[in-house]
Amino acid sequence: MPDPDLLTAARDSIETARERTDGELDDRLASIADRLESAVDAGRTLxxxxxxxxxxxxxxxxxxxxxxxxxxxxxxxxxxxxxxVAGV
Known part of the structure; x- marks a missing residue:
């Protein structure tokens, strides 16, 4: 079973990177961070x-x-x- 803490840690790194971006890059990073957070909150495995x-x-x-x-x-x-993650 994958560790959801890794998704949370990845999201945290992305949020830190967002501090140095703006515009489209910031939007793209926000979207990725949101997807990771949603998966963790829902208890879903990506x-x-x-x-x-x-x-x-x-x-x-x-x-x-x-x-x-x-x-x-x-x-x-x-x-x-x-x-x-199971499967290939």
């Missing part, structure tokens, strides 16, 4: 497809900002979470 899309979106955003450390941290936490 599937591989959803996680892959979120990780890809984070990679795209990371490439567009100067300091992407928090984005990389969030992406890594999603990768760790994904290791325990």
């Amino acid at each position: 599937d591989h497809g959803t996680l892959a899309r979120l990780q890809n979106a984070l990679s795209e955003i990371e490439a567009e900002i100067d300091d992407g450390d928090e984005i990389a941290t969030a992406r890594d936490r999603l990768s760790t979470y994904r290791e325990d």
Whole structure:
């Protein structure tokens, strides 16, 4: 069973990154953070497809900002979470 604390930690990293973004990038990060928070609040496990899309979106955003450390941290936490998701 994947650890929902990893989703919460990823969301927290994204929220920290949002402090250094605005406009479209901030909107995209807010959307990802909201999806993670909703999953945790509902007790849902995110599937591989959803996680892959979120990780890809984070990679795209990371490439567009100067300091992407928090984005990389969030992406890594999603990768760790994904290791325990059933299926492939």
